[in-house]
Amino acid sequence: MKKLKEKNNENYNFVLKQKVVEALIFSSSDPVPYDELLKRILDKNILNEILENLEKKYASSGVNLYVINNTYAFRTSLDVSEFLNIEKIVPKPLSRAATETLAIIAYHQPITRSEIENIRGVSLSKGTLDILLELEWIRPGHRKSTPGNPLTWKTTNLFLDYFNLKNISDLPGIEDLKNSGLLDKNKVIFNDQSAEEM
């Protein structure tokens, strides 16, 4: 009886260790060196068995265990990656200029280029609108019936989708911004008109 319990315990321990190795490799931002894993598992034989198990387990999955230079990492399997065209892109924030321009278009649409420049106080470089257009977050609206008939810009449904908004009026208004601490109350002098425009 005792033997069986011990055996069970051993087995439980092994399963737990395998889970730990799996979780470590999964959550690490870089391939995990063998030695790093050994520090947790302590026993080379056990670790080798675990790694073999994992390699087998993931061999037929959409994600495989790769051994690179004695380090271990999960990577999307080649048969899938070909199919999905995987790239290594590190997501980056939009440039300050693009974020500002997007915010102004969102809050003031439809708005012309020169009106955007007026609000930002700097001229808009060509690339800024291009980035937003490429993302399909903005689109041209009507032409304004002022001299020169300038084009106006509006946000798209994709923009709403991306920011998870049902419609544009769900954006927090000036009052909400003020109340949630996003505007420094003391620094800002509002006139009623600019608040009305919102």
Next chain:
Amino acid sequence: MKKLKEKNNENYNFVLKQKVVEALIFSSSDPVPYDELLKRILDKNILNEILENLEKKYASSGVNLYVINNTYAFRTSLDVSEFLNIEKIVPKPLSRAATETLAIIAYHQPITRSEIENIRGVSLSKGTLDILLELEWIRPGHRKSTPGNPLTWKTTNLFLDYFNLKNISDLPGIEDLKNSGLLDKNKVIFNDQSAEEM
């Protein structure tokens, strides 16, 4: 003969699709929306079967498939949490005002600022909502169709993900609170008119 081939082909297709879904979810750090997966798989029945398969396949692994409000994510299993003393991001503890406000939004959503203030019996200081917004734990919901059309606040999927919740009804103690009538946000001592202005 032909039949068998077709069957095999079908099977191959299914396996490939499952690998694609697995790779998509596995390689993403944020939860992947169901609709995003459906775009690749096209067939709801097949996708549902795949997701069920994957959930089972990973149930006893060091990495589990989590379903968070119709989004899917792989996360390290809770059984190994104590063994993963990897680099942890120690979050700055939130102020008491912020944690209470978060709980009030989570349990009462969608809820307006003045309703939050009524429940806490104190006006919301600047910066409280700001912190929760920055963490992307809350987001604006619809505007309420009461005078002034105040903005409402809701929690996000990132909030659920962070606290290991499947959805809002998974919140600890929410059933008891509901049953005892404590989630009625309309009951207030002071009918504060000015608070409604928002």
Next chain:
Amino acid sequence: MSELNYNKIVVLSLSLDGFEGPIDLLLSLARDHKIDLTKLSILTLAEQYLKFLEKIIKKDIDIAAEYLVMGAWLAFLKSKLLLPDDKDEESITSEEMSELLEFQMKRLEGMQKVSKLLFQRYKLGTHFFKRGNPEIFGINQKNQYNTSLYDLIKTYGEIITNKNNKSIIISDTQLYSVEDALIILKNFFKNSKDWKDLLDFIPKNLRNNLERKSALASHFAASLELVKEGDLQIRQDNYNANILLQPKIK
């Protein structure tokens, strides 16, 4: 309620700093007296709150309006509790008022409890982890940006803030510009074909050392620019020697 007990609280914390509003204060008064919220004596609690407030006001004039409003409300409730209910059907009875107060306290207590429960849960990045090395699928190009709604509205807030305090005064610069130096060098070498020391171009009537340094730097930069354009050649015979300029013979 014992007077002794009450004094103890006052001594312990005669300040509102620790309280998140008047209901929170009421709650902790109830807790300090181990009053069961379900068998609450509203009258006792109201008296405690009012006494506490009285002492606080003496110490701290800047007491938040919220505490005073609650105080007034409780004083009103107290008077209602002590006097028999009037027969006027319109007005709220003391019972209804007490119920409301009880409800508010229970609700806040409930929220305080669950907010603790929430943060006691397993948390992402502490107890369980996400994919450490995410890969992004090329089809989904739009994911290359991770701008959040917060970024968007925060940025807008900043634009509005800045727009409303935009008066930057830029004082006249006293420094020598490269453009000026370019003009001086070009004009000089129109009529001269000889080597000339860079230092000779530095104006003699400069006011201070900073201006001298800036004139030297801008003339040097201008001469390099002209060398690059192929109009000048430049030479320094040895380390620390003077820098000499001459028009390039074409």
